[in-house]
Amino acid sequence: MSGITVNTKINGDPVEFICDADETLLDVLRNRLGLTGAKEGCSTGDCGACSVTIDGRLTCSCLVLGAEAEGHNIGTIEGMANGEELHPLQKKFIEHAALQCGICTPGFLIAAKSLLDKNPDPTESEIRFGLAGNLCRCTGYDKIVRAVQDVAKGMRNNKAKRA
Amino acid sequence: MRYERPTTLKAAAQMLAKEKGKAFILAGGTDLLVRLRTGFIDPDLIIDIKDTSGARAIQKTATGFKIGAAVSGAELGENAALKKAWPGVVEAANLIGSKQVQGRCTMTGNLCNASPAADSVPALVAAAAKAVVVGPKGKRTVPVEEIPVGPGRTSLKKGEIIESLILPKRPPKSGDAYLRFIPRTEMDIAVVGVGVSLTLDGKGVVTKARVALGAVAPTVVLVPAAAKAIIGTKLDKAALDALAAACSAACNPIDDKRGTRDFRIKVAGVLARRAAMIARKRAGGK
Numbered sequence: 001m002s003g004i005t006v007n008t009k010i011n012g013d014p015v016e017f018i019c020d021a022d023e024t025l026l027d028v029l030r031n032r033l034g035l036t037g038a039k040e041g042c043s044t045g046d047c048g049a050c051s052v053t054i055d056g057r058l059t060c061s062c063l064v065l066g067a068e069a070e071g072h073n074i075g076t077i078e079g080m081a082n083g084e085e086l087h088p089l090q091k092k093f094i095e096h097a098a099l100q101c102g103i104c105t106p107g108f109l110i111a112a113k114s115l116l117d118k119n120p121d122p123t124e125s126e127i128r129f130g131l132a133g134n135l136c137r138c139t140g141y142d143k144i145v146r147a148v149q150d151v152a153k154g155m156r157n158n159k160a161k162r163a
Numbered sequence: 164m165r166y167e168r169p170t171t172l173k174a175a176a177q178m179l180a181k182e183k184g185k186a187f188i189l190a191g192g193t194d195l196l197v198r199l200r201t202g203f204i205d206p207d208l209i210i211d212i213k214d215t216s217g218a219r220a221i222q223k224t225a226t227g228f229k230i231g232a233a234v235s236g237a238e239l240g241e242n243a244a245l246k247k248a249w250p251g252v253v254e255a256a257n258l259i260g261s262k263q264v265q266g267r268c269t270m271t272g273n274l275c276n277a278s279p280a281a282d283s284v285p286a287l288v289a290a291a292a293k294a295v296v297v298g299p300k301g302k303r304t305v306p307v308e309e310i311p312v313g314p315g316r317t318s319l320k321k322g323e324i325i326e327s328l329i330l331p332k333r334p335p336k337s338g339d340a341y342l343r344f345i346p347r348t349e350m351d352i353a354v355v356g357v358g359v360s361l362t363l364d365g366k367g368v369v370t371k372a373r374v375a376l377g378a379v380a381p382t383v384v385l386v387p388a389a390a391k392a393i394i395g396t397k398l399d400k401a402a403l404d405a406l407a408a409a410c411s412a413a414c415n416p417i418d419d420k421r422g423t424r425d426f427r428i429k430v431a432g433v434l435a436r437r438a439a440m441i442a443r444k445r446a447g448g449k
Contacts, residue, residue, distance in 0.1 A: 020164075024196070045197060045260070045263065045264055051263055054266070057267075059266040062200070063192055063267065064192065068192075068213075111263070133262050133263040133264065134261075
């Protein structure tokens with residue numbers, strides 16, 4: 001089978017890769033590009049461990065073909081921290097112990113960032129619905145919800161200070 | 164397996180018609196990729212229609228809304244004009260899956276997947292939506308309820324693709340609603356789903372109505388008897404009782420792990436009543 005050449009941007013950098021027609025974006029990221037932050041959980045779009053953004057839109061990379069990435073901007077967990085400086089969500093997840101085994105964490109962080117980008121002041125219920133596509137079998141979700149609430153609060157305070 | 168991304172729907176339809184092996188259309192992929200990954204299908208060709216013109220557009224026209232086949236649930240939810248005109252259709256589409264799934268899933272895919280439990284389909288049927296079908300013999304427009312013919316089966320012929328869905332322009336004082344029963348609060352498949360669309364006159368009397376049920380028969384069903392039960396009424400108790408009875412009578416459900424036959428029959432009536440009340444409120448009735 002001849003491969004398909006795909007030109008895309010990942011975390012802002014132009015990337016070219018070759019993949020098979022039936023290969024998912026998740027497999028391309030992990031197996032061809034060495035970006036192993038996105039995890040394979042269920043492979044059927046239920047667990048959210050493979051969450052990425054495509055042109056800023058949250059999606060499961062297990063439900064996208066690698067070939068579909070042509071001409072689009074992909075955002076992965078590897079692009080979340082600013083160099084050595086962790087994103088506020090990453091810091092608060094550590095502070096609140098919002099993870100245990102860590103498999104779901106990259107997906108939760110991507111989904112939580114996507115939620116806060118659209119809604120900087122979510123209610124607890126909005127956070128829980130917004131993150132319903134991410135499964136965690138360790139934390140019981142409470143610590144994750146509290147970490148996201150804490151980040152949202154910090155973002156609002158910073159905005160108020162600047163104003 | 165080969166992957167093609169044509170830029171016109173005509174070209175896509177030709178590829179589909181010519182293919183000797185198994186070919187599938189890809190828009191959002193939230194059903195197709197699952198079936199591919201679990202080995203349920205083994206395609207020779209996947210035709211991605213997202214780059215075809217109009218596939219990702221929601222157009223407001225003189226006669227209503229035209230929604231491209233690849234418009235995602237999230238995009239529907241962000242379109243204020245569509246949400247205002249057809250809140251029931253948008254809320255039904257937005258109930259499908261998670262935020263991640265919403266980023267990709269489409270109503271046209273939901274329709275073509277032909278699940279009796281598809282959330283957007285009862286709302287589309289209640290809304291009298293039509294599907295624009297492109298094929299080797301040109302274009303045809305068909306009521307959405309004629310697309311699914313059984314679980315996983317559609318009336319589309321070889322080489323035919325749905326280009327867009329058309330939602331009609333609404334008369335004043337119209338409203339629609341969709342409700343479903345699921346045992347959880349999110350991320351589940353309807354045990355029963357009910358779509359109601361209605362129009363009121365100046366006195367609050369229902370002049371037009373359509374009622375559709377999901378997950379209670381091999382396909383989503385339009386229930387004319389349920390509409391008849393509320394047309395000419397102000398949705399008083401007797402009318403709502405008649406609506407519920409007509410919906411329950413139209414059910415031919417299965418027993419499965421998510422709900423028994425008796426439960427589905429009962430809940431169809433309960434949800435129809437509640438959906439009608441929401442639709443009336445949205446139509447400006449009290």
